[in-house]
Amino acid sequence: MTTVTLCLIVKNEEDCLKRCVDSVRDVVSEVVIVDTGSSDATPKIAGGLADTYAEFPFQGDFSKARNKALSLASGDWVLFLDADEEVPATSAEALPGLLANAAPEVGGMTLLRYNFFRDAGFYTTPELKLHRRRPGVRYERAINESLWGSIVGAGAEVAASGLVLNHFGHCRSLVSREEKAARYLATFETESARDPADPFFPAFRALILRTLGRFEEARDLAERARSLAPDSALINMFYAHVTRALGHPERTLAAYQHALSLAPDDPALLNMTGVALLEAGRADAAAEFFNAVARVDPTYIHARINLGLVAQAQERWSDAVELFAEALAANPAFGHYDWNSHLEIDPFRATHFETPFGYRGLGYHLAYSRMRAHQQEA
Known part of the structure; x- marks a missing residue:
């Protein structure tokens, strides 16, 4: 059976963290959450949701924080989400079959992310959110961090998953x-x-x-x-x-x-x-x-x-x-x-x-x- 680890790095996400995890909880094998310095109730909520919880003070480099979370994952695949993202039910239900049948040369997959505003406007971005867990595959760059170069450098391909993801970060004030x-x-x-x-x-x-x-x-x-x-x-x-x-x-x-x-x-x-x-x-x-x-x-x-x-x-x-x-x-x-x-x-x-x-x-x-x-x- 193909196993999937959900990874998140979080900071002050008490309002949305549970909804994010709940959107995929039934289709992932474990949940890893790394807190980078919250001052609200996020650590308590994360501790109750995660199979593995850790704290890692933010050092101005998003890749370092993400790679900390990856080091704690054990699944065959990693789904890396942000706390203000949610996977719609149809995409979540399709995830296990998609990964079980993935071609061996595919090392990562993109999801089409819908970025919503409060007034229901939106724009889209293809986001590399799924990847096979491999020791050498790590995030690169301090900001706009990505696994793309690491996956391709390891001789694998990145493919479109055909799944969608909803992001509500622009619905903040x-x-x-x-x-x-x-x-x-x-x-x-x-x-x-x-x-x-x-x-x-x-x-x-x-x-x-x-x-x-x-x-x-x-x-x-x-x-x-x-x-x-x-x-x-x-x-x-x-x-x-x-x-x-x-x-x-x-x-x-x-x-x-x-x-x-x-x-x-x-x-x-x-x-x-x-x-x-x-x-x-x-x-x-x-x-x-x-x-x-x-x-x-x-x-x-x-x-x-x-x-x-x-x-x-x-x-x-x-x-x-x-x-x-x-x-x-x-x-x-x-x-x-x-x-x-x-x-x-x-x-x-x-x-x-x-x-x-x-x-x-x-x-x-x-x-x-x-x-x-x-x-x-x-």
């Missing part, structure tokens, strides 16, 4: 989000000074500055990153994200199309090209790209939401209802909504979203389309 952004900016700036030729550090700084509304600085850094890696589809996509925040629809579309030319089957780029087309008022063309996303990678469930928004723009209300309902059934977290979002003044969060500007959350669009469909039928 605006103050805490901005404090975290400031910490990450400082760390990325330090790392960039150490390795000025690495395009990812200015690229990630650009994305963070975009979230703070510092668009001109973000543009300069995004352009610097692109000059360092002109043929990288990912770096060019980051540049397009920043361009979109500046409010230039045609320039944004051109930037996404250029990135897509470097990676024609990339589902994230197909989706964002469709978003740019829809924002430019070209709904029919946008639909072609959203349909392509669904063919290339069904894990990108939000392609159905964007197709629903196309139907809404074309006043095909029944079609919109069907598409929105399908997305909600596939991942109920799309229905997440916190009324406190109305109390925040955060005009820049929508620059993250992988839906057109004006998206109000799936619950709103589903309810409105149902109302209009009913009126249309009356």
Whole structure:
């Protein structure tokens, strides 16, 4: 039987730690939790949830903390989550069979992570969360830490799992989000000074500055990153994200199309090209790209939401209802909504979203389309 260890490093996560562990408790063999310096009830909660609990004071290096947790794991595979993440039931149920049948050359797997905001907006990131436990496989880099290089360096492959993961870190208060952004900016700036030729550090700084509304600085850094890696589809996509925040629809579309030319089957780029087309008022063309996303990678469930928004723009209300309902059934977290979002003044969060500007959350669009469909039928 294939065994799985759930690993977490935590600090002041009393509000969400139990939900995270509970989301996968039935499909993992053991739970390892390492606390890096909590001042709330997290250590007590973690001690009750974990099979192995340890404390490891944070030293400014996330890889060191994660590798401490890995050193305590004993499973064939490791699922490494953050406390503000939860695995939806359908993905959790599929996990044991997925790992039992994994090809021997696969050393790690990504999950598509949906990063939600309080107002139900979201963006996605493929995250390397699953890996075969091997002595030489360890996290690298102090921040934006990753196992990718270690796994590939050991002669193994990283594959897409076809599973999804929900992340609610952006549902914290605006103050805490901005404090975290400031910490990450400082760390990325330090790392960039150490390795000025690495395009990812200015690229990630650009994305963070975009979230703070510092668009001109973000543009300069995004352009610097692109000059360092002109043929990288990912770096060019980051540049397009920043361009979109500046409010230039045609320039944004051109930037996404250029990135897509470097990676024609990339589902994230197909989706964002469709978003740019829809924002430019070209709904029919946008639909072609959203349909392509669904063919290339069904894990990108939000392609159905964007197709629903196309139907809404074309006043095909029944079609919109069907598409929105399908997305909600596939991942109920799309229905997440916190009324406190109305109390925040955060005009820049929508620059993250992988839906057109004006998206109000799936619950709103589903309810409105149902109302209009009913009126249309009356």
